[in-house]
Amino acid sequence: MKGLLLKDLYMIKSYCKTYLFLIPIFWILGSFSKASSFLTIYPCLLTAMIPVSLQTYDEKERWSCYSCTLPYSSRQIVSAKYLLNLFTILLNLGIILIGQLIRMLCVSGFNLEELLVLLFSGLLVSVLPTMFTLPLIFKLGAEKAQLAYMLLAIIIGGAFAGIAMATEDKTETGMAILEVLQNPAVFMAIALAGIVILYGISWQISMKIYDRKEFQ
Amino acid sequence: MLTENALEIKNLTKNYKEFSLQNLNLTLPSGCIMGLIGENGAGKSTAIRLILDMIRRDSGEILILGQDNRKHPEILREDLGIVLDDTGFSGCLTPKQINHIMKNSFRNWDENYFRGFLKKLSVPDHKQFKELSKGMKMKLFIAVAMSHHPKFLILDEATNGLDPLVRDEITDLFLEFTRDETHSVLISSHIVSDLEKICDYIAFLHKGQLMLCEEKDILREKYGIVHCNPDQLRVFPENVVKGKRITKYDAELLIEREHIPNGFPVSPVSIEELFVFMAKEET
Structure with missing residues (x-):
């Protein structure tokens, strides 16, 4: 799989120059500005889209078809994209951790809860787009997947709105959710477990889709 | 191995x-x-x-x-x-x-x-x-x-x-x-x-169908193109003619050499001609 990852790295170097330019600026600003949360997390959103962008290029440039001639299984081809996403997540979280530790120690003092919330938000933003978009792209192709992804975003947005309404109206479910949200440690633990499970499911689904895919 | x-x-x-x-x-x-x-x-x-x-x-x-x-x-x-x-x-x-x-x-x-x-x-x-x-x-x-x-x-x-x-x-x-x-x-x-x-x-x-699969040299040896005029076409039974090109004045027939009667001029067939004759006949 090394060859596939190397190819993706060459493509990042060439096609994602804007990301590579913007991301360090956001990291620096995020570590030392007052509006640090948004600026710190925004690079995660940018890098999360890298595997999706690369898969779109692969399709457009007919690499997806060419890769069928190389000694890789469909599972390896799919896994390369997920691994790339995991590398970028680890890199992002590592940089957030270092940047925020420096900021806290130099400026505001160490705050574990704030650090965990930032790391968790970074993880969430890094994982969600890939987790939902990659299976759609593998199944429908980049163009149709964009529409499906928008639809999915509306559904997820609706679900969040539903949760907000339930908590506002103080329904039984709403109160239970509120209780979890008021305890960030519990909330993060539950959400983290959910993310790991959903990410694994997304990976498996993508492999199954790619295994059945036909390349004309 | x-x-x-x-x-x-x-x-x-x-x-x-x-x-x-x-x-x-x-x-x-x-x-x-x-x-x-x-x-x-x-x-x-x-x-x-x-x-x-x-x-x-x-x-x-x-x-x-x-x-x-x-x-x-x-x-x-x-x-x-x-x-x-x-x-x-x-x-x-x-x-x-x-x-x-x-x-x-x-x-x-x-x-x-x-x-x-x-x-x-x-x-x-x-x-x-x-x-x-x-x-x-x-x-x-x-x-x-x-x-x-x-x-x-x-x-x-x-x-x-x-x-x-x-x-x-x-x-x-x-x-x-x-x-x-x-x-x-x-x-x-x-x-x-x-x-x-x-x-x-x-x-x-x-x-979508395989018309033939054969050694190239055998194909060249096996088939020939017969040149005749349209009136002579009836000499050749339909089942031996693998392809034909007929104009008002002459005709070219793709035929297995063993079925070609004596006296007709025969020219060797290229693979391209063989394919075109056969594909047209099928069309």
Whole structure:
């Protein structure tokens, strides 16, 4: 799989120059500005889209078809994209951790809860787009997947709105959710477990889709 | 290990709404070159994509180098050199980067061989793929396909769109490749003259059906073109005429030589003529 990852790295170097330019600026600003949360997390959103962008290029440039001639299984081809996403997540979280530790120690003092919330938000933003978009792209192709992804975003947005309404109206479910949200440690633990499970499911689904895919 | 046949296809069928590849049976002995000839849409690319398991067959069996093509295709591809029309590298990649990618992909990747190949074919190794001409791109694909020392080359329309000089250069490479008796080539094209030059076996596909598959020299010996006038046509029973071209003043008939009566002028048939006569007769 090394060859596939190397190819993706060459493509990042060439096609994602804007990301590579913007991301360090956001990291620096995020570590030392007052509006640090948004600026710190925004690079995660940018890098999360890298595997999706690369898969779109692969399709457009007919690499997806060419890769069928190389000694890789469909599972390896799919896994390369997920691994790339995991590398970028680890890199992002590592940089957030270092940047925020420096900021806290130099400026505001160490705050574990704030650090965990930032790391968790970074993880969430890094994982969600890939987790939902990659299976759609593998199944429908980049163009149709964009529409499906928008639809999915509306559904997820609706679900969040539903949760907000339930908590506002103080329904039984709403109160239970509120209780979890008021305890960030519990909330993060539950959400983290959910993310790991959903990410694994997304990976498996993508492999199954790619295994059945036909390349004309 | 030398397998007797590089490729065996039995009763291969694939159905689409408007096209079917029906009961394809082919055998390519090791050490030989087989040309898959057919008009556009005859099913050549479908057959090759089925061989490579890029599309799923409805029925049939495919053995490549003695192995089922669906069993561990990623391992099998270590022994295959594949060039497909209408596929591509990412436009930003240079041949030098492609070398690094393939070095980390194929077990037997031969970096020196690849570099030498590019030099021999005058492919610049620092230019991005998107900046290369069509001929250069095809040469690069062929260099990649041959630089891990495969046993079997599978080429789909690998010479299309190239000028005659480049085509000649490339077909010579395939001939050189099969000097090793463990090496075989399956090449599809609708440029019949290229295949006529290099192939040992010719398979004709027409509208999804295999019209014939035979050694090239046998085909040339077996068939001839009879020249006569339209009034003499009734001398030849319908079942011996494999194809005909009739004008107001004369007629040319493609007939197996053993069925040609004495006294008629007969000219040898080229593979291209054979294909055109037969395909027209079927239409």
